[in-house]
Amino acid sequence: MKPIEIAKDIYWLGVIDWNIRDFHGYSTYQGTTYNSFLIVDEKITLIDTVKKEFADELIASISELVDPKKIDYVISNHTEMDHSGSLPRVMHRIGEDTPLYCSKMGHKNLSKHFSQKWNYQPVKSDEELSLGKRTLSFMETRMLHWPDSMFTYVKEEKLLFSSDAFGQHYAGLERFDDEVGDTIMPYAKKYFANILLLYSPLILKLVDKVTEMGLAIDMICPDHGIIWRKDPSKIINAYVKWSQQKPKRKAVVIYDTMWHSTEAMAQAIVEALGQEGVDARPMHLRSCHRSDIITEVLDAGAVIIGSPTINNGLFPTVSDFLTYMKGLKPKNKIGAAFGSYGWSGEAVKLINREMEETKFQVIDPGLRVQYVPDDNGIKTCYELGLKIARALPSE
Numbered sequence: 001m002k003p004i005e006i007a008k009d010i011y012w013l014g015v016i017d018w019n020i021r022d023f024h025g026y027s028t029y030q031g032t033t034y035n036s037f038l039i040v041d042e043k044i045t046l047i048d049t050v051k052k053e054f055a056d057e058l059i060a061s062i063s064e065l066v067d068p069k070k071i072d073y074v075i076s077n078h079t080e081m082d083h084s085g086s087l088p089r090v091m092h093r094i095g096e097d098t099p100l101y102c103s104k105m106g107h108k109n110l111s112k113h114f115s116q117k118w119n120y121q122p123v124k125s126d127e128e129l130s131l132g133k134r135t136l137s138f139m140e141t142r143m144l145h146w147p148d149s150m151f152t153y154v155k156e157e158k159l160l161f162s163s164d165a166f167g168q169h170y171a172g173l174e175r176f177d178d179e180v181g182d183t184i185m186p187y188a189k190k191y192f193a194n195i196l197l198l199y200s201p202l203i204l205k206l207v208d209k210v211t212e213m214g215l216a217i218d219m220i221c222p223d224h225g226i227i228w229r230k231d232p233s234k235i236i237n238a239y240v241k242w243s244q245q246k247p248k249r250k251a252v253v254i255y256d257t258m259w260h261s262t263e264a265m266a267q268a269i270v271e272a273l274g275q276e277g278v279d280a281r282p283m284h285l286r287s288c289h290r291s292d293i294i295t296e297v298l299d300a301g302a303v304i305i306g307s308p309t310i311n312n313g314l315f316p317t318v319s320d321f322l323t324y325m326k327g328l329k330p331k332n333k334i335g336a337a338f339g340s341y342g343w344s345g346e347a348v349k350l351i352n353r354e355m356e357e358t359k360f361q362v363i364d365p366g367l368r369v370q371y372v373p374d375d376n377g378i379k380t381c382y383e384l385g386l387k388i389a390r391a392l393p394s395e
């Protein structure tokens with residue numbers, strides 16, 4: 001892609017990864033972008049790089065604007081290799097001695113990824129770097145979402161380079177929020193649910209801090225997807241709302257099934273929930289990707305999980321999802337378990353244990369049906385649905 005000027009003498013130099021469909025276990029049906037930026041000031045500064053495979057494309061984009069050897073500073077806001085993977089090629093091309101600014105943890109983590117002894121310049125929050133006409137200010141954002149993560153703010157343009165925060169896995173020719181409208185919000189929500197949900201308390205603290213500082217932000221440039229220039233407050237407010245995890249009158253019934261018995265139970269529970277005005281949906285674990293399911297979990301008040309018992313345990317896809325969800329620590333959920341079994345029937349007990357460890361409020365001992373649910377079995381599922389509906393907040 002050709003560079004795009006996003007503010008006077010500040011350029012987007014990203015690359016578009018149209019074909020990626022699996023980003024370390026996260027489904028990316030629309031691909032993604034890796035955004036890099038160049039500030040052409042008295043000191044020419046490159047902010048973040050791109051995934052290793054796209055290093056030549058990035059160097060070609062830089063070369064359209066300046067001789068890469070003229071770059072004075074490189075800033076690495078985040079070590080993860082979708083943003084640092086091109087550093088070896090880029091540093092080699094522009095000069096191995098070029099000062100490389102990063103957080104203290106960035107220095108440590110980059111050194112663990114790359115053997116080169118680059119000219120690291122670790123910075124702390126509130127440290128500044130003059131580029132000539134502009135001044136950059138650094139803000140460490142530890143654990144948003146790695147220990148090394150930081151933001152870089154351009155004071156004069158009120159422009160925030162936010163690393164992964166506020167990003168979206170979305171590949172397109174559009175570069176700005178005003179070019180895509182609200183269609184981008186589901187991508188931003190999915191990104192939040194899968195990458196940042198675990199750090200919700202830190203996000204709320206960070207937004208409070210930025211508000212207290214009175215930091216004006218006219219543009220947010222994340223490292224993935226589109227740039228927020230029309231209304232940056234829209235994505236900030238969405239992050240606050242998603243971080244608060246206020247439960248909606250919504251239930252996600254997540255299940256897998258062997259011979260359709262647990263599926264029939266899931267459908268009866270969903271039907272009862274729907275009858276009570278709950279936004280409810282079944283999500284079959286081999287039909288829906290875990291990263292889409294967790295996106296639905298984000299604002300649901302109830303997470304109901306069903307598994308048949310197989311080999312005295314959980315169906316493997318259910319174990320996979322429970323592990324994934326536990327790591328992301330969703331809050332303010334009620335939970336219940338259900339499942340069909342043949343002879344031993346441990347699945348419900350195992351789901352309950354996982355939900356308790358995830359700090360869900362388990363509102364029912366769980367529902368087990370042997371082999372195939374008969375009319376009475378379906379009725380008990382229906383009753384479980386009604387019980388969940390009663391436990392959810394009214395809106």
Ligand code: FEO
Pocket residue numbers: 078080081082083145164223224
């Ligand atoms: Fe886009 Fe944490 O890397």
